[in-house]
Amino acid sequence: MINKAGQMGRPERKLDPDSGLIERFAHDLRQLRVAAGQPTYRIMGSRVGCSPSKLSEAAKGLRLPSLAATLDYVRACGVTDTAEWEQRWHEINGQVQQHAQTTGEPRPSESAIADEAHGQGQRPRALWKVAAVVGTALALVTANAAFIWASGDAVPDVPTRCRTPLVTARVPISMQPCVAVTDGAVVASLDLRTVGAVDGAVAYVWLHNVKSRAPLAKTLRTCELSALAAGQARTCGPFPHEVPPGRYTTAVAVELGPRQSEPPHWRRGATGTQSQQVDTEP
Numbered sequence: 290m291i292n293k294a295g296q297m298g299r300p301e302r303k304l305d306p307d308s309g310l311i312e313r314f315a316h317d318l319r320q321l322r323v324a325a326g327q328p329t330y331r332i333m334g335s336r337v338g339c340s341p342s343k344l345s346e347a348a349k350g351l352r353l354p355s356l357a358a359t360l361d362y363v364r365a366c367g368v369t370d371t372a373e374w375e376q377r378w379h380e381i382n383g384q385v386q387q388h389a390q391t392t393g394e395p396r397p398s399e400s401a402i403a404d405e406a407h408g409q410g411q412r413p414r415a416l417w418k419v420a421a422v423v424g425t426a427l428a429l430v431t432a433n434a435a436f437i438w439a440s441g442d443a444v445p446d447v448p449t450r451c452r453t454p455l456v457t458a459r460v461p462i463s464m465q466p467c468v469a470v471t472d473g474a475v476v477a478s479l480d481l482r483t484v485g486a487v488d489g490a491v492a493y494v495w496l497h498n499v500k501s502r503a504p505l506a507k508t509l510r511t512c513e514l515s516a517l518a519a520g521q522a523r524t525c526g527p528f529p530h531e532v533p534p535g536r537y538t539t540a541v542a543v544e545l546g547p548r549q550s551e552p553p554h555w556r557r558g559a560t561g562t563q564s565q566q567v568d569t570e571p
Contacts, residue, residue, distance in 0.1 A: 301319070301345075301348070301349070302349055302350065302351075304316045304319070304350045306452075306455075307563075310353075310381050310384060310385070311350060311351075311352060311353050311381070311385070312350040313453070314350075314353065314377075314378075314381055315347070315348045315349060315350030316350065317453045317454075318347060318348045318359070318362055318363070319348050320453075320454070320455055320456050321362075321363060321366045321368070322348070322362075322366055323456050323458065324366070324456050324463065324484045325366040325367050328365070328366075329341070330342075330344045330345045333362070333365035333366070334365070336364070336365045337361045337364050337365045339358075339361045343358055343361070344358070344361065344362050344365060346358070347359060347361075347362045348362065353378075353381060353382060353385055356375065356378050356379075356382075359374060359375075359378050360374065360375065449467045449468070449469040449478075450467065450468050450469065450564055450565035450566070450567060451465050451466065451467040451468075451480070451564055451565065452465060452466060452467075452562070452563065452564050452565060453465070454480075454482070455562050456484055459545075460487075460490065460543050460544070460545060461483060461484050461485030461486070461487060461519075462481055462482070462483050462484065462487060462490065462514075462543050463481065463482045463483075463484055464479060464480075464481060464492075464541055464543055464562050465479065465480040465481075466478070466479050466494070466538075466539040466540065466541040466561075466562060466563060466564040467479070467480065467539060467564050468496075468537060468538055468539040468564045468565065468566070468567050469527075469567065470567050470569055471529070472529075473531070474529035474530055474531055474532075475496060475529070475530050475532050475537050475567060475569060476526070476527045476528065476529045476530070477494050477495070477496055477508065477510070477526055477527065477528045477530065477539040478494070478524060478525065478526030478527040478528065478539065479492055479494050479512075479524065479525040479526055479539070479541045480522070480523075480524050481514070481522065481523040481524070481525065481543070482520065482521070482522045482523075483517045483518065483519050483520060483521050483522075484519060484520075485519050486516075486517065486518055486519055487514060487516065487517045487545070488516050488545075489513075489514060489515060489516060489545070489546070489547075490513075490514045490543055490544060490545050490546070491511055491512070491513050491514065491543070491544050491546070491547070491548045491549070492511065492512040492513075492514065492523075492525045492541065492542075492543050493509065493510075493511055493541060493542045493543070493544070493551070493552040493561070494509070494510045494511070494512070494525055494526055494528060494539060494540075494541050495508045495509040495510065495539075495540050495541075495561070496508040496530055496532060496537050496538070496539060496540070497537065497538045497539070497540040497560060497561070497563055498535055498536070498537060499535070499536035499537060499538060499566055500535060500536055502560075504540060504555065504560075504561075505530070505532065505537075506551075507530075508528070508530045508532070509551060510525070510526070510528045511548055512525035512526075513548055514543075525541075532569075534569045534570040534571065535568075535569060535570060536566050536567070536568045536569075536570070537566065537567055537569070538563040538564050538565065538566050538567075539563065539564040540560055540561035540562065540563045540564075541561050541562050541563075542559070542561045542562065
């Protein structure tokens with residue numbers, strides 16, 4: 290939690306981005322703040338002329354913030370083109386309102402609309418690539434961005450389900466796992482963008498069986514990342530896999546250092562960062 294002066298007090302409420310649309314939205318706002326260098330809410334408020342408490346409230350995940358609060362938050366993180374965030378807010382607000390009209394509840398609970406985050410949250414791959422990680426100090430160099438087509442295949446021109454980009458505090462790389470179905474195969478891929486300089490890292494990409502809650506070991510693929518400056522983009526994949534009918538996500542992990550035979554903690558049930566789901570069952 291942030292105090293009235295905008296300084297770090299007690300830790301902010303923990304969020305589970307898979308628990309519902311509202312909490313996922315708040316989680317992504319916080320990740321945008323991380324990518325901008327974790328400024329205090331007081332500093333953010335001074336940038337856009339609003340109170341720190343208003344910005345802190347927007348990222349609590351208890352309710353959908355107003356559009357004005359959302360745009361103030363992303364502008365305070367250095368985003369100048371807010372069109373994507375505004376569109377996303379309208380999409381989520383529409384689903385929230387629809388839920389409220391259907392159930393008669395004044396405000397939907399996060400758990401009640403959690404499935405909508407998976408079933409109706411499909412977004413084009415390019416929609417949130419930039420907005421979720423851009424900051425004033427992290428200028429994007431898309432003109433010189435290099436790409437890894439690790440499987441040697443062209444990117445399939447089919448509907449792709451991606452999660453919003455995620456940046457962890459441990460690795461300065463934004464991860465956006467995506468999954469698609471084409472020609473009977475489930476296609477896994479990972480879009481990456483550095484938000485800080487990276488000396489070297491390895492991206493691990495695999496399919497996760499939603500029903501059995503287990504990774505498909507035979508689908509594990511890796512991409513090695515050499516030294517990169519902040520703002521550079523990479524794509525790991527696409528990797529098409531012939532798998533039995535079922536429900537799948539693309540699961541990913543990015544680790545600093547040399548490549549290992551599998552992601553750390555994989556054998557202990559680590560699920561990685563996951564895309565939305567695809568269902569190939571008849």
